[in-house]
Amino acid sequence: MPLAVRVYRQLMDAGMVMTLQKLQSIEDSNLLAGHVALVFDDYPTAQELFLQSSRPVAALEMRRDLLQWEQALKLAKTLAPEQVPYLSREFAQQLEFKGEHEQALAMYQKGLQEGAQQHGGEQQAQQAHLCRVGIARMTLRQGDVQRGVQLALETAEAQCCRDCAAICDGLRQHQEAARLYEAGEQPDKAAAIYIRTKNWAAAAPLMARISSPKLHGEFAKAKEAEGKYEEAADAYGRANDVDAVVRLNLEKLQKPQRAFSLVRDSKSVLGALLVAQHCQGEGDHRAAIEFLILAKRSEEALELAVTHSCMEAYTQALGKEGLPEEYKKVAVYYEGQQDYQKAGEFWLVCKDYSKALRFFLQCGERAVDQAIEVVGRARSDMLTHTLIDFLMGETDGVPKDPNYIFRLYMALGNYPQAAKTAIIIARQEQELGNYRVAHQILLDTHRELSLQKIRVPQELAHSLMLLHSYVLVKVLVKLGDHLAGARMLVRVARNISKFPVHVVPILTSTVIECHRAGLRGLAFEHASTLVRPEYRSQLQEQYKRKIEAIVRKPGERNDAEEPETPSPYDPNAQLAETALECPSTRNTVPYCIATGRHIVLHDLCICPSCNFPAIFSYFCKLIDAEGTCPMCMDHVHVASITRMDEVDAKSWLQKHTAANKPEAAKK
Numbered sequence: 001m002p003l004a005v006r007v008y009r010q011l012m013d014a015g016m017v018m019t020l021q022k023l024q025s026i027e028d029s030n031l032l033a034g035h036v037a038l039v040f041d042d043y044p045t046a047q048e049l050f051l052q053s054s055r056p057v058a059a060l061e062m063r064r065d066l067l068q069w070e071q072a073l074k075l076a077k078t079l080a081p082e083q084v085p086y087l088s089r090e091f092a093q094q095l096e097f098k099g100e101h102e103q104a105l106a107m108y109q110k111g112l113q114e115g116a117q118q119h120g121g122e123q124q125a126q127q128a129h130l131c132r133v134g135i136a137r138m139t140l141r142q143g144d145v146q147r148g149v150q151l152a153l154e155t156a157e158a159q160c161c162r163d164c165a166a167i168c169d170g171l172r173q174h175q176e177a178a179r180l181y182e183a184g185e186q187p188d189k190a191a192a193i194y195i196r197t198k199n200w201a202a203a204a205p206l207m208a209r210i211s212s213p214k215l216h217g218e219f220a221k222a223k224e225a226e227g228k229y230e231e232a233a234d235a236y237g238r239a240n241d242v243d244a245v246v247r248l249n250l251e252k253l254q255k256p257q258r259a260f261s262l263v264r265d266s267k268s269v270l271g272a273l274l275v276a277q278h279c280q281g282e283g284d285h286r287a288a289i290e291f292l293i294l295a296k297r298s299e300e301a302l303e304l305a306v307t308h309s310c311m312e313a314y315t316q317a318l319g320k321e322g323l324p325e326e327y328k329k330v331a332v333y334y335e336g337q338q339d340y341q342k343a344g345e346f347w348l349v350c351k352d353y354s355k356a357l358r359f360f361l362q363c364g365e366r367a368v369d370q371a372i373e374v375v376g377r378a379r380s381d382m383l384t385h386t387l388i389d390f391l392m393g394e395t396d397g398v399p400k401d402p403n404y405i406f407r408l409y410m411a412l413g414n415y416p417q418a419a420k421t422a423i424i425i426a427r428q429e430q431e432l433g434n435y436r437v438a439h440q441i442l443l444d445t446h447r448e449l450s451l452q453k454i455r456v457p458q459e460l461a462h463s464l465m466l467l468h469s470y471v472l473v474k475v476l477v478k479l480g481d482h483l484a485g486a487r488m489l490v491r492v493a494r495n496i497s498k499f500p501v502h503v504v505p506i507l508t509s510t511v512i513e514c515h516r517a518g519l520r521g522l523a524f525e526h527a528s529t530l531v532r533p534e535y536r537s538q539l540q541e542q543y544k545r546k547i548e549a550i551v552r553k554p555g556e557r558n559d560a561e562e563p564e565t566p567s568p569y570d571p572n573a574q575l576a577e578t579a580l581e582c583p584s585t586r587n588t589v590p591y592c593i594a595t596g597r598h599i600v601l602h603d604l605c606i607c608p609s610c611n612f613p614a615i616f617s618y619f620c621k622l623i624d625a626e627g628t629c630p631m632c633m634d635h636v637h638v639a640s641i642t643r644m645d646e647v648d649a650k651s652w653l654q655k656h657t658a659a660n661k662p663e664a665a666k667k
Contacts, residue, residue, distance in 0.1 A: 047063070088110040165180035165184055177193055207235065216235050245259075311334070318330075361387070422441050435470060447610065470489075619641060
């Protein structure tokens with residue numbers, strides 16, 4: 001086979017086609033031949049050919065790329081003296097890697113010295129720095145620890161200090177290693193050495209920068225051994241050793257309250273047991289019970305509670321986290337103590353509703369609310385009938401307050417029956433003159449029915465409207481709106497039979513406010529009622545003459561007609577401001593809780609607290625003056641009131657109407 005063919009195949013095998021293509025542009029035959037010799041790894045021939053070429057520095061580049069630093073340095077002296085410092089440093093790094101530290105030190109020094117003779121900028125400064133770092137390492141490797149440490153510190157480079165620290169640590173020069181770790185921003189390693197060598201004074205300043213719990217734990221043990229318990233407790237805290245901190249505060253520092261707080265926050269079982277033992281030793285049984293519970297020693301805690309009559313402390317410590325069997329033992333204990341209300345409470349916690357109800361009923365009326373809660377949870381017909389029999393007086397012959405029946409139906413979710421009961425109770429309160437109480441009962445029922453999306457009975461809604469109209473009078477008169485106050489009193493007066501206790505006072509107020517507002521005809525109408533024999537004797541002397549004068553000399557009795565506004569249901573239908581029935585659709589129109597007038601869609605808002613409608617402009621005025629909603633009596637901020645646009649107002653009205661149609665109750 002011809003030589004040319006063999007060479008070509010070798011080149012192909014070596015994957016050098018691309019390399020040869022790059023050499024096509026070289027015209028210098030020696031330079032080209034040198035590259036070909038390099039391809040065949042004939043380095044002496046390649047060097048000789050490069051030196052004879054027009055670019056002799058290629059020989060230096062070849063030796064450098066081959067990491068043949070000695071030959072590279074010899075060539076650099078004549079071909080590129082400026083490369084000598086860099087080649088010396090790179091040669092030193094290779095020697096350092098091979099473990100030839102003495103020769104590496106010499107090369108680093110040569111690189112520094114040669115570089116110092118050259119003028120350079122940032123690159124030369126970086127070269128000098130790397131040489132100094134290398135010299136520091138090699139000085140330590142040679143055993144000159146003090147000088148090596150000093151050189152490392154002078155570099156002011158964190159990585160150099162870390163590397164030199166590791167070298168010192170390997171040479172068992174622990175204090176120097178720790179010093180360098182500090183300079184190298186590795187306080188954990190420095191502190192570890194100080195602690196290992198018991199150099200506590202040096203370790204102490206570093207501990208605030210340490211994150212290792214293990215190191216803090218070791219430091220804490222050392223401080224405890226020295227009797228410096230406060231510092232030890234602080235270190236144990238940094239080590240997350242809660243139990244040790246608790247132990248020191250109890251046994252050495254005499255700060256039990258600090259230990260108590262720590263255990264309550266951490267829920268440490270061992271810490272809780274230490275505290276419990278301390279409390280028992282001090283005779284503080286209530287605290288001991290609390291911490292025995294935290295320590296998962298429920299049996300011991302219960303025994304202590306029974307022995308020292310501290311069951312309340314035991315149940316308080318159990319809270320809502322106890323087990324059913326624990327609550328059962330408490331219930332049995334209270335049974336034995338004949339504290340039936342407490343027994344009932346804990347049978348309820350155990351969900352033994354039958355026993356809970358039995359014990360609550362043994363307590364009479366003082367536990368009726370809890371009995372209602374039991375029946376509400378149990379949803380048992382048998383228990384419900386048992387409670388109803390008790391409330392109706394069939395058990396003991398003493399009928400109970402009807403409010404209990406109402407609350408029972410609410411607890412059972414029987415809202416229609418609750419509504420009927422609420423109406424009866426509210427009527428009784430209203431007949432007794434307790435208007436605010438009746439108002440609140442009806443309001444609470446109304447809101448609950450609305451929340452449950454159940455139709456509000458018309459009778460309930462009408463009764464609430466009348467009571468609210470009466471409640472509004474005082475607010476409106478206080479605001480100086482006597483005409484609005486008079487209109488509300490007229491509404492109430494037309495239903496005066498529902499206010500039997502205060503017929504004369506209400507009619508008297510109606511006459512006075514109507515007369516003051518210029519409604520002389522209405523004033524005469526109600527004054528005429530007051531001078532009847534059945535009422536005349538009840539008139540207060542201060543108003544009697546004035547009312548009689550109104551009747552004797554009525555004067556002009558043609559009152560100005562009440563202003564009309566559009567019905568929300570039919571904009572073409574006009575109705576008086578205080579009228580609450582649309583003349584077109586016969587729908588009951590919602591009323592404004594601030595004025596008692598019917599709502600208007602262009603000025604509508606909703607109370608953010610009770611969700612009842614109001615005329616926006618007047619409601620804001622009222623809230624600005626009073627601060628509370630006249631319906632629910634909750635505080636309201638003017639900024640929280642938003643006027644609806646007419647589209648939203650119509651949508652609200654449609655929902656309100658649909659929810660209060662009779663068929664809505666069936667859904």
